[in-house]
Amino acid sequence: MIEVHHLNNSRSQRVLWMLEELGTEYTVVRYERDPKTMLAPPELKEIHPLGRSPVIRDGDFVLAESGAILEYLVDRYGGGRFVPPRGTREYETCRYWVHYAEGSLMMQLLVKLYLDRVGEPAKGPLERINAAVRMHLGYVEESLGTSQFLTGPALTVADVQMSFPLEVSVVQGMLGDAHPRLKALLARLHERPAYRAALAKGGAYAYAK
Ligand SMILES: N[C@@H](CCC(=O)N[C@@H](CS)C(=O)NCC(=O)O)C(=O)O
Structure with a gap:
């Protein structure tokens, strides 16, 4: 199942939204920002060296960068939904x-x-x-x-x-x-x-x- 490494109050919210639109099963691994610095906790670096969110893990494939993640998800799980026909x-x-x-x-x-x-x-x-x-x-x-x-x-x-x-x-x-x-x-x-x-x-x- 897809894991979303999700930071509160962040860009990662739209990855959860995309997965809900797709109806694809996923689990959320939550991380909390430091309330003073607003930075992500160091544990996020255990999933991806940049330590930023979002990151997903799909099987043994780990992917960061929200745009790349959304494109990956619609390509793999969309069956043609949420993207206009290729070549147009x-x-x-x-x-x-x-x-x-x-x-x-x-x-x-x-x-x-x-x-x-x-x-x-x-x-x-x-x-x-x-x-x-x-x-x-x-x-x-x-x-x-x-x-x-x-x-x-x-x-x-x-x-x-x-x-x-x-x-x-x-x-x-x-x-x-x-x-x-x-x-x-x-x-x-x-x-x-x-x-x-x-x-x-x-x-x-x-x-x-
Ligand atoms: N361009 C990247 C930006 C990733 C990014 O900077 N994420 C922020 C959350 S909105 C983050 O993890 N900030 C925590 C930190 O800088 O420690 C993307 O779209 O995924």
Whole structure:
């Protein structure tokens, strides 16, 4: 059975959600962040040398990196669900959003998180990163257009992977009334039974606003 090495309040929540959508059996191995540093406990390094979450173990295969994990899960257990047909433009767009989530949007949000902590001395760089985050969110809002989900009328792995940076954007006060389509998308994602079931399995998650 698949093991998900899951850290509270983390990106790993979307792996549980994906597995609930797939209806694939899994167990959760839980780790708690240090309440002061918010870092993962050292035991996570026993499953993967980087000591970050998520990590899954499927048989003797250990895989880290949330985008790679989600793509692996839909390829292996999806039977064609949660991903557009290969060879189509929608398939490539789906893959684009999976990479964009961590490679572009989340990267900006992490810089913002650290600069926010520095405070006044980082005022200039913080203004620049806020402008960059606003530009990114405006771009995602426009890209969504009138679609129900990021790659069209059905939920795909792209929506699952993008959920975390969008949720972090809400908590950081960057995603709001200027983004009615993204707010509606998040509401649509949050009301899914599989999303709710994953929350019940994962424990503390501060981003499901
Ligand atoms: N790009 C990686 C990032 C993994 C990552 O940094 N995970 C965070 C949780 S959101 C973590 O484990 N943080 C604990 C720490 O840095 O000690 C992914 O998408 O899986």
